[in-house]
Amino acid sequence: MSEHKGPSRRMLLGAMAAGGAAMTTGMARAAGDPAITELQPWMRSLGDGVDAHPYGMPSPFEAHVKRRNVEWLTADPVSSVNFTPIHELDGIITPNGLCFERHHSGIARVDPSLHRLMINGLVDREIVFTMDDLKRFPRYNRIHFLECAANSGMEWRGAQLNGCQFTHGMIHNVMYTGVMLRDVLAAAGVKPTGTWLLAEGADAAAMTRSIPMEKALDDCMIAFKMNGEALRPEQGYPVRLVVPGWEGNMWVKWLRRIEIGDQPWQHREETSKYTDLLPDGRARRFTYEMDAKSVITNPSPQAPLSHGKGPTVLTGIAWSGRGTIPRVDVTLDGGRNWHQARMDGPSLEKSMHRFYFDFDWDGRPLLLQSRAHDSTGYVQPTKDALRAIRGPDSIYHNNGIQTWHVDERGEAENVEVG
Amino acid sequence: MSEHKGPSRRMLLGAMAAGGAAMTTGMARAAGDPAITELQPWMRSLGDGVDAHPYGMPSPFEAHVKRRNVEWLTADPVSSVNFTPIHELDGIITPNGLCFERHHSGIARVDPSLHRLMINGLVDREIVFTMDDLKRFPRYNRIHFLECAANSGMEWRGAQLNGCQFTHGMIHNVMYTGVMLRDVLAAAGVKPTGTWLLAEGADAAAMTRSIPMEKALDDCMIAFKMNGEALRPEQGYPVRLVVPGWEGNMWVKWLRRIEIGDQPWQHREETSKYTDLLPDGRARRFTYEMDAKSVITNPSPQAPLSHGKGPTVLTGIAWSGRGTIPRVDVTLDGGRNWHQARMDGPSLEKSMHRFYFDFDWDGRPLLLQSRAHDSTGYVQPTKDALRAIRGPDSIYHNNGIQTWHVDERGEAENVEVG
Numbered sequence: 001m002s003e004h005k006g007p008s009r010r011m012l013l014g015a016m017a018a019g020g021a022a023m024t025t026g027m028a029r030a031a032g033d034p035a036i037t038e039l040q041p042w043m044r045s046l047g048d049g050v051d052a053h054p055y056g057m058p059s060p061f062e063a064h065v066k067r068r069n070v071e072w073l074t075a076d077p078v079s080s081v082n083f084t085p086i087h088e089l090d091g092i093i094t095p096n097g098l099c100f101e102r103h104h105s106g107i108a109r110v111d112p113s114l115h116r117l118m119i120n121g122l123v124d125r126e127i128v129f130t131m132d133d134l135k136r137f138p139r140y141n142r143i144h145f146l147e148c149a150a151n152s153g154m155e156w157r158g159a160q161l162n163g164c165q166f167t168h169g170m171i172h173n174v175m176y177t178g179v180m181l182r183d184v185l186a187a188a189g190v191k192p193t194g195t196w197l198l199a200e201g202a203d204a205a206a207m208t209r210s211i212p213m214e215k216a217l218d219d220c221m222i223a224f225k226m227n228g229e230a231l232r233p234e235q236g237y238p239v240r241l242v243v244p245g246w247e248g249n250m251w252v253k254w255l256r257r258i259e260i261g262d263q264p265w266q267h268r269e270e271t272s273k274y275t276d277l278l279p280d281g282r283a284r285r286f287t288y289e290m291d292a293k294s295v296i297t298n299p300s301p302q303a304p305l306s307h308g309k310g311p312t313v314l315t316g317i318a319w320s321g322r323g324t325i326p327r328v329d330v331t332l333d334g335g336r337n338w339h340q341a342r343m344d345g346p347s348l349e350k351s352m353h354r355f356y357f358d359f360d361w362d363g364r365p366l367l368l369q370s371r372a373h374d375s376t377g378y379v380q381p382t383k384d385a386l387r388a389i390r391g392p393d394s395i396y397h398n399n400g401i402q403t404w405h406v407d408e409r410g411e412a413e414n415v416e417v418g
Numbered sequence: 419m420s421e422h423k424g425p426s427r428r429m430l431l432g433a434m435a436a437g438g439a440a441m442t443t444g445m446a447r448a449a450g451d452p453a454i455t456e457l458q459p460w461m462r463s464l465g466d467g468v469d470a471h472p473y474g475m476p477s478p479f480e481a482h483v484k485r486r487n488v489e490w491l492t493a494d495p496v497s498s499v500n501f502t503p504i505h506e507l508d509g510i511i512t513p514n515g516l517c518f519e520r521h522h523s524g525i526a527r528v529d530p531s532l533h534r535l536m537i538n539g540l541v542d543r544e545i546v547f548t549m550d551d552l553k554r555f556p557r558y559n560r561i562h563f564l565e566c567a568a569n570s571g572m573e574w575r576g577a578q579l580n581g582c583q584f585t586h587g588m589i590h591n592v593m594y595t596g597v598m599l600r601d602v603l604a605a606a607g608v609k610p611t612g613t614w615l616l617a618e619g620a621d622a623a624a625m626t627r628s629i630p631m632e633k634a635l636d637d638c639m640i641a642f643k644m645n646g647e648a649l650r651p652e653q654g655y656p657v658r659l660v661v662p663g664w665e666g667n668m669w670v671k672w673l674r675r676i677e678i679g680d681q682p683w684q685h686r687e688e689t690s691k692y693t694d695l696l697p698d699g700r701a702r703r704f705t706y707e708m709d710a711k712s713v714i715t716n717p718s719p720q721a722p723l724s725h726g727k728g729p730t731v732l733t734g735i736a737w738s739g740r741g742t743i744p745r746v747d748v749t750l751d752g753g754r755n756w757h758q759a760r761m762d763g764p765s766l767e768k769s770m771h772r773f774y775f776d777f778d779w780d781g782r783p784l785l786l787q788s789r790a791h792d793s794t795g796y797v798q799p800t801k802d803a804l805r806a807i808r809g810p811d812s813i814y815h816n817n818g819i820q821t822w823h824v825d826e827r828g829e830a831e832n833v834e835v836g
Contacts, residue, residue, distance in 0.1 A: 047524030049495025054484035066472035077467025090595040106465030141763035177508040345559035
């Protein structure tokens with residue numbers, strides 16, 4: 001790899017001083033590199049035609065880029081989770097095939113022609129919608145992140161999983177197309193006493209969550225498309241709830257029923273689960289909003305600094321359930337010095353943001369952290385700051401600062417520095 | 419379907435007057451609908467677990483949503499085109515598996531570890547980059563449409579193909595992650611005499627196009643990701659040129675070489691092809707920019723108005739190689755009356771835009787057209803206006819207004835009204 005450094009370094013620094021040596025390196029590689037002196041097979045023969053892949057797939061050379069589950073985490077894969085390979089992605093869009101999955105009774109295989117959405121409870125008129133009915137409401141398109149409340153949960157007590165796919169991969173960010181929940185509720189006519197709603201899924205778990213009417217009438221959507229095409233089965237095909245900025249468990253998939261009531265239903269998913277035990281023995285429940293959070297995806301334990309010293313692109317993602325991310329700070333030395341990262345790509349409400357920090361690595365060990373600021377002024381806290389308030393027994397809503405240690409070889413590992 | 423109309427109509431209009439009848443309809447359906455009275459199979463049994471699909475695919479119920487080629491169009495599928503199913507999509511993001519393909523010697527299956535990009539010609543120093551080298555330049559993320567110059571070309575002489583997938587489907591819109599071409603060129607040091615560059619692909623056709631230096635230094639990118647993940651093989655994996663707003667043929671895929679020169683190379687793809695014969699016998703060449711254009715994707719010949727009278731969502735896409743699309747007009751009566759459409763979703767430079775027109779269909783025949791306005795003030799012309807200037811022998815750059823006729827049954831067909 002050493003012969004690659006010269007050109008790269010000069011490229012980035014644009015330093016004429018290094019020009020001579022770099023030119024030599026470049027020409028040396030050109031002369032000795034069979035990849036240049038010989039025509040590759042794909043230039044000597046025809047490839048597949050336009051009739052070969054009616055629905056395309058990634059290159060075989062990308063077969064390692066996939067969702068991964070952790071076998072020991074759950075008793076059974078049908079009530080489990082897998083993780084988005086965020087260390088292999090860039091930009092802010094998560095491709096549909098790589099969006100993490102979380103389901104409680106497996107992936108419901110729903111026939112859209114037989115699927116119905118019922119609105120009942122405290123309404124002027126109960127209504128049952130077909131998918132065709134729903135597609136006759138005005139449509140909207142919004143890019144939002146979906147993060148599981150348990151994302152980074154296994155890190156609550158300290159560094160455990162060696163890879164951001166596993167520590168922070170219960171998140172995805174796609175463009176949803178659907179209708180506004182408020183428009184659908186208006187059709188049924190919510191009674192003045194209707195202050196809460198229950199969303200129920202058509203999977204074998206009949207996933208149910210209580211949602212305050214105020215949020216439902218604000219920005220919630222009933223979505224049937226993601227990134228332009230139909231929702232994927234594992235994401236709720238043919239229709240799911242979108243609850244922007246709030247914990248993923250509320251985004252009920254395979255949405256079949258919305259009941260209007262006057263108080264929360266106190267169901268399993270909002271009592272025994274998605275609830276944290278506080279030091280004084282009380283339970284922290286109905287914790288909806290996902291606070292500002294960020295993580296460095298490259299370098300990270302699954303994505304070491306393989307190119308050695310010189311020009312290095314550090315990148316990561318940041319998000320907030322309360323707005324946008326105008327700023328992310330990055331440190332290379334465990335917090336002694338902070339540098340403002342370069343944000344790039346669309347900055348949208350309750351959507352993933354991409355940040356970069358371009359630096360010249362001197363080959364010495366790094367202690368990497370990122371710290372997100374959201375549009376409300378909130379700053380991502382340390383894990384210790386969270387523990388000081390919530391104690392040692394929490395699982396959910398860990399938005400603490402993540403640390404990676406990078407050694408001289410560029411290998412990274414998950415470490416705990418508070 | 420008739421029983422579905424009542425509720426839908428009321429929902430959209432929010433008209434209390436229709437409430438009674440609608441409520442009856444809704445309850446009647448609820449009572450008689452087995453989809454409600456019986457638990458569906460997917461609620462009675464477990465689905466696939468999180469280990470079943472490391473890389474996800476669409477629902478089997480969406481198998482009809484695919485790229486399609488037209489067999490009679492070309493002699494061989496390895497030098498041909500297939501089309502994006504734009505009538506099945508919504509929002510502005512094209513999912514990677516459905517982006518139309520155009521290649522001249524099939525899909526090059528490139529091994530990224532053996533791929534190189536060479537910069538040569540009028541430069542201070544020739545350089546050869548590995549993929550690792552390229553990824554050490556600062557990265558940027560941009561959403562841009564890519565339209566083939568021949569999109570709608572078969573319609574030049576009049577209505578031919580019955581479906582917007584075929585008349586307008588040589589377009590896609592994704593988020594690219596890559597580096598700026600100007601940064602890579604700066605590394606090689608372009609000599610003052612370098613005013614043009616030649617981009618060459620690593621496919622068996624060695625696709626080559628000439629690009630003016632001014633554009634190269636403006637907003638061109640060398641991209642290695644689309645919608646977050648690696649470029650798809652048919653889109654140039656591992657690296658392609660991105661030439662925002664300009665004809666797709668210039669976005670050289672499998673990019674292997676950039677030569678700097680002082681004039682265009684006059685290669686096949688910019689002389690015998692991607693060139694139009696004018697009435698006076700001269701050839702219209704080096705036509706780079708894609709002018710403002712739009713098309714109604716629903717309803718359209720492949721997507722009839724199946725729900726009958728009442729609330730109807732008309733939608734379509736619009737784009738311009740010169741900026742954004744602040745406005746799209748829609749007519750239901752072949753141009754007698756125009757209505758301003760509702761734009762929804764991000765409005766980004768040289769990116770696809772989504773428009774909607776929500777109306778109450780009375781069941782009478784429709785003559786649908788859309789007309790895009792771009793941020794420079796340019797307005798999409800009629801096909802006749804284009805023919806008056808370019809004559810009858812053109813193929814490329816047909817951005818004329820498209821017309822669909824919708825009959826009483828909701829069936830749509832491609833018609834010509836100038």
